[in-house]
Amino acid sequence: MEEQQISEPEPLINLIKALKRLPGIGIRSARRIAYHLMQYDLQGANSLSIALSEATGSLQHCISCNSFSETDLCVTCSSSFRDKSLLCIVETPSDLINLEASHGYKGLYYVLMGRISPLDGIGPKELNFHKISERINKGGIEEVIIATGFTAEGETTAQFLIDMLVPFGIKTSRLARGVPAGSELEYIDAGTIAWALMDRKSNL
Amino acid sequence: MEEQQISEPEPLINLIKALKRLPGIGIRSARRIAYHLMQYDLQGANSLSIALSEATGSLQHCISCNSFSETDLCVTCSSSFRDKSLLCIVETPSDLINLEASHGYKGLYYVLMGRISPLDGIGPKELNFHKISERINKGGIEEVIIATGFTAEGETTAQFLIDMLVPFGIKTSRLARGVPAGSELEYIDAGTIAWALMDRKSNL
Ligand SMILES: [Zn+2]
Ligand SMILES: [Zn+2]
Numbered sequence: 001m002e003e004q005q006i007s008e009p010e011p012l013i014n015l016i017k018a019l020k021r022l023p024g025i026g027i028r029s030a031r032r033i034a035y036h037l038m039q040y041d042l043q044g045a046n047s048l049s050i051a052l053s054e055a056t057g058s059l060q061h062c063i064s065c066n067s068f069s070e071t072d073l074c075v076t077c078s079s080s081f082r083d084k085s086l087l088c089i090v091e092t093p094s095d096l097i098n099l100e101a102s103h104g105y106k107g108l109y110y111v112l113m114g115r116i117s118p119l120d121g122i123g124p125k126e127l128n129f130h131k132i133s134e135r136i137n138k139g140g141i142e143e144v145i146i147a148t149g150f151t152a153e154g155e156t157t158a159q160f161l162i163d164m165l166v167p168f169g170i171k172t173s174r175l176a177r178g179v180p181a182g183s184e185l186e187y188i189d190a191g192t193i194a195w196a197l198m199d200r201k202s203n204l
Numbered sequence: 205m206e207e208q209q210i211s212e213p214e215p216l217i218n219l220i221k222a223l224k225r226l227p228g229i230g231i232r233s234a235r236r237i238a239y240h241l242m243q244y245d246l247q248g249a250n251s252l253s254i255a256l257s258e259a260t261g262s263l264q265h266c267i268s269c270n271s272f273s274e275t276d277l278c279v280t281c282s283s284s285f286r287d288k289s290l291l292c293i294v295e296t297p298s299d300l301i302n303l304e305a306s307h308g309y310k311g312l313y314y315v316l317m318g319r320i321s322p323l324d325g326i327g328p329k330e331l332n333f334h335k336i337s338e339r340i341n342k343g344g345i346e347e348v349i350i351a352t353g354f355t356a357e358g359e360t361t362a363q364f365l366i367d368m369l370v371p372f373g374i375k376t377s378r379l380a381r382g383v384p385a386g387s388e389l390e391y392i393d394a395g396t397i398a399w400a401l402m403d404r405k406s407n408l
Contacts, residue, residue, distance in 0.1 A: 008301065009274045011259040018255040021248045023240045029228055031298055034259070036227045038272055039317050042260050048222040049256035052241070052249045055215040059242050068242055070213045094235055097212065113243050 012038065066131065067093050067111040076100075076109060083107045085142040089132065089161060091115045091149060099147065107145070110135065115148060116157040124160055132161070136168050143171040150177060216242065270335065271297050271315040280304075280313060287311045289346040293336065293365060295319045295353060303351060311349070314339065319352060320361040328364055336365070340372050347375040354381060 008016075012034060019030035037045040061067070062074035069075075076082065076096075086107025090096050091114065099105050112127050135141070146161050148154040158174060165172050177195040179188055188196075216238060223234035241249040265271070266278035273279075280286065280300075290311025294300050295318065303309050316331050339345070350365050352358040362378060369376050381399040383392055392400075 008297065009263060009272055009278070011255070011262045011274065012272050012297075015252075015255040015259040018248070018252040021245070021251070022237050024233055024236070032228070033226050035272075035297060035317075037256070038259060038263050041225070044222070044225045045256045045260045047225070048219075049253045049260070051215070051219040051222040052253035052256075055219040055238070055242060056246050056249045056253070058215045059213060068213055068216050068239075070215065074213070093212070093216075093239060113239075 061113075064135070065096075065109045065111055066113060066128075067096060067109065081106070084140055086145065087135070087141045087143070088145040088147050090147045091154065091157070095147060095149075105145075112148070112157070115151075115153045116160055117153050124164070127157075129160070129164055133164065133168070136165070136170060141170065143173060146172060146174050150175075265317075268339070269300075269313045269315055270317060270332070271300060271313065285310070288344055290349065291339070291345045291347070292349040292351050294351045295358065295361070299351060299353075309349075316352070316361070319355075319357045320364055321357050328368070331361075333364070333368055337368065337372070340369070340374060345374065347377060350376060350378050354379075 015034045015037075016027070016030045019025055019033050020027055022030075025033070037048075058070050059068045060070070060072070062069040062077055063072050064077040065074060067074055067076075071078075083106045086105070087110060088099065088105060088107055089110045089112065090099065091112050093111055093113075096109050096111055099109075110132055114122055114127055116122055116124065116127065136144070144161075144165055146158045148157045148161070162172055177192070177199055179185065179192060179196045185193065219238045219241075220231070220234045223229055223237050224231055226234075229237070241252075262274050263272050264274070264276070266273040266281055267276050268281040269278060271278055271280075275282075287310050290309070291314060292303065292309060292311055293314045293316065294303065295316050297315055297317075300313050300315055303313075314336055318326055318331055320327055320331065340348070348365075348369055350362045352361045352365070366376055381396070381403055383389065383396060383400045389397065
C-alpha cells in the first residue's frame with residue numbers, strides 16, 4: 001500500500017477517493033473515471049466541479065413539496081395551473097418527473113426523498129411524515145394519491161402512509177397495478193400477471 | 205421533455221448532465237448520484253468539486269514516463285533506487301500501480317495512456333510512440349519489457365512496439381502468460397491453459 005501511494009500523485013489519489021464516495025462507484029470505476037477525465041476530458045472535469053459547487057450552493061428543499069428547488073416554493077408548487085385538491089406522494093424527484101412526463105396528473109406533490117426501510121433505520125420519523133400531516137391540516141386537499149414503488153419497501157411505505165392518513169378521513173388511493181403499456185404478456189413476470197388478474201376491470 | 209425541464213431546477217439539471225458525461229455513467233446513475241449528493245452528502249459533493257479542480261489544476265504528464273505527476277519528473281522517475289537499464293511499457297497508470305504492488309520490478313516505466321485500437325482511430329501516432337524511441341535514443345536502456353494487456357488490443361500494441369524496437373537492436377520481452385497464482389485449474393479458461401502449456405517451463 002505504501003508503494004502504491006508513492007507512485008500516484010496526491011491530487012489524483014484525492015480525486016479517486018472523492019469519486020469512490022459516490023453511490024455505485026467502486027475503486028476500479030473511480031480510477032477509470034479519474035484517468036479518463038485527466039487524460040481526455042479536462043473540460044468535463046471542470047464542468048462537473050462547477051456544477052457540484054453551484055448545486056450545493058443553490059439547491060434547497062421546496063417548503064411545500066420537499067423536492068429540490070432554487071426557491072422556497074418550487075415551480076410546480078407555485079404554478080396556478082395545478083389542481084390543489086390532489087396531493088401525490090412519491091419516493092424521489094425522479095418519480096415526480098416520470099409522473100409529470102405521463103401528462104396524466106395535474107395536482108400537487110410531496111416527495112418523501114426515500115422510503116421506509118427498517119433495515120437501514122429509515123422510518124416515518126426519518127422521512128418527516130409529520131410534514132405531510134401538517135400539509136393536510138392546512139386544508140384544501142381532497143385526495144392523497146400514494147405513488148410509492150410497487151416494491152416491498154414501497155408497499156410498506158404506502159401502508160404506513162395509509163395508516164397515518166386514516167384519522168384525517170381523507171380519501172387515499174394507490175396507482176393501479178397491472179401489465180405495462182406496450183407489453184407482450186409473454187414477457188411479463190407472473191407476479192404482475194397475478195396483480196393484473198386481481199385488479200382486472202370489468203368491461204360492462 | 206419541456207415539462208421535465210420545468211420540474212427540475214437548473215443547477216440540478218446541470219449536475220446530472222455533468223455526471224452523465226463521465227464514462228460508464230448513464231442518465232439513471234447520473235440522476236441517482238445527483239439526488240444522493242444533494243440529499244445525503246453535500247460534503248461529498250464539495251470534496252469532489254475541490255478534488256476535481258485541484259487535479260485539473262495541478263496534474264501534468266511526467267516528461268519521462270508519461271504518467272500523471274505534479275512535477276515535471278514524477279517520483280518514480282526521479283528515484284535513485286530504480287534500475288535505469290530496464291524500461292517497462294504499460295497501458296495505464298493502474299497497470300503501473302499493479303506492477304509496483306508486485307514488488308517484482310525495480311526499473312523505469314513508460315505509460316502509453318491507452319492501447320492501439322484501429323476501430324477507435326488510435327494508432328502509434330496517437331499514443332506518441334516516438335517518445336519511446338526518443339527515450340531509447342538517449343541511451344542506457346538495455347531491455348524493454350512490454351507489459352501491455354493480454355487482450356487482442358494489448359497484443360496488437362505489443363506487436364507494434366516490438367516492430368518499432370527491432371531497429372534499435374534492443375532486447376525486448378513480454379510478461380509470462382500462464383495460470384494465475386492461487387488458481388485451481390478447474391476454473392481457468394481453456395485459452396489460458398493452452399498458453400500455459402505452450403509456455404511451460406522445464407524443470408530440468
Ligand atoms: Zn414544491
Ligand atoms: Zn515519470
